[in-house]
Amino acid sequence: MSSLTKLYLAANAVDGHMLKGLLEQEGIQAVVRGDDFVPLQGGTLFKMETRPSVWVLDDEHLPRARALAADFGRRSTPSEGPPATWTCRCGETSEEQFTECWSCGRPKPEA
Numbered sequence: 386m387s388s389l390t391k392l393y394l395a396a397n398a399v400d401g402h403m404l405k406g407l408l409e410q411e412g413i414q415a416v417v418r419g420d421d422f423v424p425l426q427g428g429t430l431f432k433m434e435t436r437p438s439v440w441v442l443d444d445e446h447l448p449r450a451r452a453l454a455a456d457f458g459r460r461s462t463p464s465e466g467p468p469a470t471w472t473c474r475c476g477e478t479s480e481e482q483f484t485e486c487w488s489c490g491r492p493k494p495e496a
């Protein structure tokens with residue numbers, strides 16, 4: 386059985402596709418969503434900020450994919466100041482772009 390699980394919220398389309406490529410090199414099927422979304426709301430010229438996300442197709446690969454994404458996120462984090470993080474109830478710290486704890490899988494608490 387396969388199901389889509391959101392792995393990573395990318396900073397931009399390039400970021401998302403780079404991670405997707407990295408995962409596929411490891412034999413992990415992934416898709417990038419959101420980067421091809423063009424808002425067409427009443428012809429407004431306002432460009433909506435969309436942040437693509439990377440999804441993993443197979444739950445079996447999630448632990449490995451999370452490790453790769455964590456590594457990738459660390460490298461692609463801009464060097465301006467410390468990266469934003471959140472602390473899970475299990476005590477582990479995850480970076481801001483992760484929607485779940487890398488350790489126990491609990492969802493990120495609402496701010």
Ligand SMILES: [Zn+2]
Pocket residue numbers: 473474475476477486487488489490491
């Ligand atoms: Zn946790």
